[in-house]
Amino acid sequence: MKSRLFLPERPRRNRKSAAIRDAVRETSLGPEHFIYPLFIHEDAGDVPIGAMPGCARLGPEGLLAEVGRAWEVGVRMIALFPAVADGLKDPTGRESFNDDGLIPRTVRTLKDRWPELMIVTDVALDPYSSEGHDGIVAPDGRILNDETIEVLCKQALSQARAGADVVAPSDMMDGRVGAIRTALDEEGHTEVSILAYTAKYASAFYGPFREALDSAPRGGDKKTYQMDPANVREAVREAALDEAEGADMLMVKPAGPYLDVIRVLREQSALPLAAYQVSGEYAMLKAASERGWLDERKVVMESLLSIRRAGADVILSYYARQVGAWLAGES
Numbered sequence: 390m391k392s393r394l395f396l397p398e399r400p401r402r403n404r405k406s407a408a409i410r411d412a413v414r415e416t417s418l419g420p421e422h423f424i425y426p427l428f429i430h431e432d433a434g435d436v437p438i439g440a441m442p443g444c445a446r447l448g449p450e451g452l453l454a455e456v457g458r459a460w461e462v463g464v465r466m467i468a469l470f471p472a473v474a475d476g477l478k479d480p481t482g483r484e485s486f487n488d489d490g491l492i493p494r495t496v497r498t499l500k501d502r503w504p505e506l507m508i509v510t511d512v513a514l515d516p517y518s519s520e521g522h523d524g525i526v527a528p529d530g531r532i533l534n535d536e537t538i539e540v541l542c543k544q545a546l547s548q549a550r551a552g553a554d555v556v557a558p559s560d561m562m563d564g565r566v567g568a569i570r571t572a573l574d575e576e577g578h579t580e581v582s583i584l585a586y587t588a589k590y591a592s593a594f595y596g597p598f599r600e601a602l603d604s605a606p607r608g609g610d611k612k613t614y615q616m617d618p619a620n621v622r623e624a625v626r627e628a629a630l631d632e633a634e635g636a637d638m639l640m641v642k643p644a645g646p647y648l649d650v651i652r653v654l655r656e657q658s659a660l661p662l663a664a665y666q667v668s669g670e671y672a673m674l675k676a677a678s679e680r681g682w683l684d685e686r687k688v689v690m691e692s693l694l695s696i697r698r699a700g701a702d703v704i705l706s707y708y709a710r711q712v713g714a715w716l717a718g719e720s
C-alpha cells in the first residue's frame with residue numbers, strides 16, 4: 390500500500406520496537422544515581438512516619454537492616470538525618486557537634502560494617518535547635534548568619550572525624566561552604582567532600598520531613614534564608630558562590646517542582662548536580678498510589694527519570710532502595 394502522505398520525517402520509526410527505543414533512549418536511571426536519605430533516632434525500635442508510609446525513624450538494628458537491603462540492590466550512598474531528643478535541644482544546637490552524638494556514632498558503626506558505603510551527613514542546626522531553625526535565632530527573631538557558621542563548622546568537623554565521606558550544608562547561611570572547606574582542610578580532612586544545598590527553596594513540600602524529625606520552626610518561617618520559590622536567577626548566583634567557595638557538588642531542592650532550576654544549573658556549572666525529591670513529593674506519590682489512583686512503580690520511575698532528564702546526576706529519594714529493588718527485578 391502506498392503511503393497517503395509524503396512525510397520525510399516520521400519520528401515514530403525510532404519508537405517501533407523495544408530494541409530501537411532502548412537504543413535511542415537519552416536518559417538512564419540506575420541504583421548508582423541515588424543517595425538514600427534515612428531517619429535515625431536514639432531509641433531501639435523503628436517508629437513509622439505518618440505522612441511518609443514506608444519510612445520510619447530507625448533504631449540501630451533497623452538502620453543496619455535497611456542499609457543492608459539498599460546495598461544489596463546497588464544503592465551505595467546514604468544521607469543520615471537525626472531525630473534528636475527534646476532534652477538535647479538548645480537554642481544554639483550544641484548537640485550538633487558532640488563527637489559522641491547520634492550521627493558520629495552511627496557513622497562509625499556503618500563505616501565499620503560497609504567501608505565502601507558513601508555516607509552523607511547533613512550540616513544544619515534544625516534537628517538540634519530548640520527553635521527548630523537551621524541557624525541561631527537572635528532575641529528579635531532574626532537568624533544569625535556568621536554566628537551560625539561557627540557552629541556549622543564544628544558540626545562538619547565532628548562528622549568528618551567520625552568518617553563521613555560527604556558533608557552537606559542544608560542551612561542556606563551565606564558563606565558556609567567556604568568556611569566549612571577551610572575548617573575541614575585545617576584539620577586535615579581534605580578528602581571529605583562538600584555537597585552544597587545550593588538552591589534550597591522555602592518550600593511547603595518539607596512538611597512530612599519536619600514531622601519525621603519533629604523539627605518544625607517554633608516561630609516564624611525559613612524565608613529569610615531559604616530561597617523564594619519565584620526565583621531562578623538567584624539560584625545561578627548561589628551556584629557561582631558555592632562553586633567559588635569549594636563545593637564539590639551542587640544541589641537543587643525540592644526536585645520535581647523545580648526541574649527548570651535543575652536545567653539552568655546543569656547548563657551554568659560544570660560541577661556534578663544533585664536534586665532532592667523531598668518528603669512532600671514522596672508523600673504525594675505514596676498517597677495517590679495507596680488509593681489506587683496512580684500506578685506507584687510507573688509514576689515513581691517517571692518522576693525520577695524526569696529529574697535525571699532535567700540534568701541531575703544524583704537524586705536523593707526516599708524511594709532509592711525501592712527503585713534499586715525494582716531495577717534488580719524484585720518487587
Ligand code: PBG
Nearest residue numbers: 513515559594595598667668669
Ligand atoms: C533542614 C532540612 C530539611 C530537609 C532536609 N534538610 C527541612 C527544612 O529545611 O525545613 C527536607 C527534606 C525533605 O523534606 O525531605 N536542614
